[in-house]
Amino acid sequence: MERADALADPSVLDAEDVARGVGADLERGLTAKEAARRLAEDGPNELRAAPRPPVWRRILAQFDDPLIYLLMGAIVVALVAWVIEGRAGWPVDAVVILIVVSLNGLLGYLQAAKAENAVAALARMTAVTSAVMRDGHPLRTPSAELVRGDLLLLSEGDAVGADARLISAASLRVQEASLTGESEAVLKDAATLRQPAAIGDRRDMVFKGTTVVRGGGRAVVTATGTDSQIGAIAELLKATAPKPTPLEREISHLGRMLGLAVIVICVVVAGTVLVSSEIHSAHDVITILLLAVSLAVAAVPEGLPATLTVVLALGVQRMAKRNAIVKELSSVETLGSASVIASDKTGTLTRSEMTIERVITASGSARITGVGYAPIGRLEQGDETRAAMARQEQIVVLSGGSLAGDADLRQSDDGAWEIEGEPTEAAFLVAERKLGLTDWRRGRFARVALIPFTSERKMMSTIEIDREHADERVIIAKGAPDVLLERCTRLRVGAEVVALDGAWKARLLADVDGLSDAALRPLAVAYRPLDPGELPQALEELESDLIYGGAVGMIDPPRAEAASAIHEAHRAGVRVIMITGDHPRTAARIAADLGIVSAGSPVLTGPELDAFDDEDFAKAARETSVYARVAPVHKLRIVAALQANGDVVAMTGDGVNDAPALKAADIGVAMGVNGTEATKEAAKMVLADDNFATIVAAVTEGRAIYDNIRKCLRYLLSSNMGEVLTVFFGVVGAALIGLQGAAGYGGLALPLLATQLLWINLLTDSGPALALGVDPATDDVMARKPRRPRERIIDASMWAEILLTGAAVAIVTLLTIDIYLPGGLIEGSRDLANARTAGFTTLVLAQLFNCFASRSEASSAFAHLFVNRWLWGAIVLSAALQVAVVHVPFLNLAMGTAPLTLDQWLVCIGxxxxxLWFSEARKLARFTLSRSVLAQQPPRPA
Structure with missing residues (x-):
């Protein structure tokens, strides 16, 4: 506690005092042994995750479902009936139901574990390392293993692994937007602060989750894990309770509804039997109890929980292959319901690769083709008559901009071009290489000194030796055009240098304004040969009397795939919103280039949003699709306004301050490459490639998954409805089909046994249902609008289809029994076991035919008939197992079946x-009716 108090704010303590407080060695760093001891004492340098439930609890969680509760009740009833009967033999019904329930639970657990492993793999993939001094030697170690007192070695491109007090800093600039929301990199200094300051102003500290963009330094670690600043923010997120997804709410509603329906059906049927039958013995009561069990088994789709889990898990795996890692299975479907995607700009919609697009000098403007860091492109002169003069000026600008920077451009072994340093500096290197100037510039100039960039000067300079001019020294400056022009007295025109008068300055400033109007970020370059011996005490004094070379306009180019992805999103009725901290003009241009909005559409800024009341803000959220210069609090408010409007919102983010908005969104999408740990923790989906097109691909996948879930539900519920109606009408109408008195015991005989119903569900609810879950899209899923949040996954039309299909299944099943039983509507000559087996087989085959009918609500079953090999395999396997149940003796005994003749098999198949034919007729009627309605509608005006 004493140490914690001493280091409550290391920024106001001298570096030596901080080092003593944490037991650090500022020269050799910690020993490996001491670092290991501290790691064991303090724990890993990670954000605190919720304790993972033990395996037994995660397995039990698979049984926390209303449908499973119903089956547990059926087990109890079957055991009671077995006890009443004197415990003769094995309680087959109870054992079979228990096996089915156990298999479902185990399957659900295994699939959930697969999803967790995918997320863990992403965490390993994105784990960062830090350079530290241990035992007097520099090494890189996983940031999770950093401890208090470690000596961090900071350099360009490093992710800061822990909160640390600077010991030394050389031109050190750190990007802290992920922590503070400030877009500009912060210049750091090891000098002790005189008084406590806000996090963003603690210049002598670096913080976990930030990034070094320039320079280097050393720092001693003062806080790790949840003791860090980013950890404190992450802890606050735990107070926000996550909302259930639309699918979770819908399945919960369906489970409650099915549970109520099962209870009602069991009570009605059992009551009907009690009223209409004479009860002579306890055996009659047992028969009625078994009837209740049969109805419960028939009504509950035992395979539904496991099927949904597998369908979602397979969707997770498919999304992972497309760089979208979904952390929660139930979140897979949510993206398919998204009506709004709110995305940031940099790196998601753009390439995060600054590119020089224009060069403006005294002789005119030129365009440089090509985007990104690959030096592929050429210079297109605007005025060919002045091309020779412009070329000399452009060489000054591009080679000068490359000299006045610290970035590096190199080609990796696989041929990809990579940068180290700030993207704006790398843009000059790329443009210079496109013009073939790199080798010439490197051979001619050698750096002598650096005057680093400061926010006060808004420029940086280098002093170079010019080997082609007798080792003459020259200062080269790069910075904001208006700032540089104030320090310039001359202008480069071709190979000459002329005076920079007011007219020239006004023209050059107008050119720069033109770059800004085109949403290009302007940077200017100037230079001056130094007089021999000219070297003042303060190098900044050299940044005067400069020669203006020209300016460039650069932009972070849009991703090529983002435009087509946005078009696809709009086609699907999904609105795309851009939310960025960038300049409004830049945001407007990128949004127009990508097709988010048309050119000239309004852009709202953070200050403008602050001035809105709730009503105006809600209107803006409905109508405006581009937001610039916004703070994280605005993102949270935008999400709330969209949700209040009835939208399902997907929100992207990468910084810690984005985490609350991501958690509040229906599905938060974190950046896997540049995202912070807290953001990934708050999000439900992580993009492994930080690409907007991946989000739209995930929306497509989510819609296909939703369709497949509906296919599974349509198939399972209509099949189970057929079983329920078979048992219900078989009992109520027993006299009509010859079941009355067929087995004695008060004249009560069941059309199907409980074990047969369980076999049907195990056979048809598993393989075929799972195969439907991976069915390729039979319809164009992106050609329809997003479903409304309150829209039921099973709407009135689908319920009608389920009832009609179930009725058709029941009719053909009971008709088959009637054909072979004596009496009834059709006189037969077979015994009860044979007739029941025939009905049992017809019911199984009807459900297999129903697989094809359930693949689409509107399209014919014969469309894309052979695209799903898994479905064909499941159907063939199910049919083969049914043949075994009918013809293998010991299975006859277990299932109460009897062999069928070839003629009977043909009747059952027919x-x-x-x-299937009933479903095809219904779809054809619907198609014909819809065409008739469309034909009667008046044509739209041109």
């Missing part, structure tokens, strides 16, 4: 196929 009657079962009626379900």
């Amino acid at each position: 009657l079962a196929s009626v379900v």
Whole structure:
């Protein structure tokens, strides 16, 4: 506690005092042994995650479902019936139900574990390392293993692994936007602060989760893990309770509804039997109890929980292959329901590769083609008559801009071009290489000194030796055009240098304004040969009497794939919103180039949003799609306004301050490459490539998954409805089909046994249902509008389809039984076991035919008939297992079946196929009706 108090604010303590407080060695760093001891004492340098439930608890969680509760009740009833009967033999019904429930739970657990492993793999993939001094030697170690007292070695491009007090700093600039929201990199200094300051003003500190963009330094670690500033913010997120996804709410509603329906059906049927039958013995009561079990088994799609889990898990795996890592299975479908995607700009919609697009000098403007860091492109002169003069000026600008910078451009072994340093500085290196100037510039100039950039001067300079001019020294400056022009007295025109008068200055400033109007970021370059011996005490004094070379306009180019992805999103009725901290003109141009809005559309800024009341803000959220210069609090408010408008919102982010908005969104999307740990923790999905097109691909996948879930539900519920109606009408109408008195015991005989119903569900609810879950899209999923949040996954139309299909299944099943039983509507000559087996087989085959009918609500089952090999495999396997149940003796005994003749098999197949033909007729009628309605509508005016 004493140490913690002493280091409550290391920024106001001298570096030596901080080092003593944490037991650090500022020369050799910690020993490996001491670092290991501290790591064991303090724990890993990670944000505190919720304790992972033990395996047994995660397995039990798979049984926390209303449908599973119903099956547990069926097990109890079956056991009671077995006890009443004198415990003769094994309680087959109870055992079979228990096996089915256990298999479902195990399958759900395994699939959930797969999803967790995918997220863990992403964490390993994006884990950062830090350079530290240990035992007097520099080494790189995983940032999770940093401890208090470690000596950090900071250099350009490093992610700061822990909160640390600077010991030394050389032109050190750190990007702290992820922590403070400030877009400009902060210049750091090891000098002790005189008084406490806000986090963004603690210049002698570096913080976990930030990035070094320039320079280097050394720092001693003062806080790790949740003791860090980023850890404190992450802890606040735990107070925000996550909302259930639309799918979770819908399945919960469906489970409650099915549970209520099962209870009602069991009570009605059991009551009907009690009223209409004479009860002579306890055996009759047991038969009625078994009937209740049969109805419960028939009504509950035992495979639904496991099927949904597998369908979602397979969707997770497919998304992972497309660089979208989904942390929660139930979140997979949410993207398919998204009506708004709110995205940041840099790196997501753009390439995060600054590119020089224009060069403006005294002789005119030129365009440089090509985007990104690959030096592929050429210079296109605007005025060919002045091309020779302009070329000399452009060489000064591009080679000068390359000299006045610290970035590096290199080609990796795989041929990709990479940079180290600030993207704006790298842009000069790329443009210079496109013009073939790099080798010439490197051979001619050698750096002598550096005058680093400061926010006060808004420029940086280098002093170079010019080997082609007798080792003459020259100062080269790069910075904001208006700042440089104030320090310039002369102008480069071709190979000459002329006086920079007021007319020239006004023209050059107008050219720079033109760059800004085109949403290009302007930077200017100036230079001056130094007089021999000219070297003042303060090098900044040399930055005067400069020769203006010209300016460049650069931009972070849009991703080529983002434009097509946005078009696809709009086609799907998904609105795309850009939210950025960049300049409004830049935001407007990028948004127009990508097709988010048309040119000239309004852009709202953070200050403008602050001036809105709630009503105006809600209107802006509905109508405006581009926001610039916004703070994280604005993102949170925009999300809330969109959700209040009934939208399902997907929100992207990468900084810690984005985390609350990501958590509040229906699905938060974190950046896997540049995102912070807190952001990934708050998000439900992580982009492994930080690419907007991946989000739209995930939306497409989410919609396909939603369609497949509907296919599974349509198939499972219509099939189970067929079983329920078979049992219900088989009991109520027993006299009509010859079941009355077929087995004695008060004249009560069941059309199907409980074990047969369980077999049907195990056979048809598993393989075929899972195969439907991976069915390729049979319709154009991106050609329709997003579904409304309150829209039921099973709407009235689908319920009608389920009831009609279930009725068709029940009719052909009971008709099959009637054909072979004596009496009833059709006189037969077979015994109950044979007739029941025939009905049992017809019901199984009808459900297999129903697989094809359930693949689409509107398209024919014969469209894309052979695209799903898994479905064909599941159907063939299910049919083969049914043949075994009918013809293998020991299975006859377990399932109460009897062998069928070839003629009977043909009858069963023929009657079962009626379900498919009935579905085709219904779809054709719907198609014909919809065409008729469209034909009667008046044409739209041109």
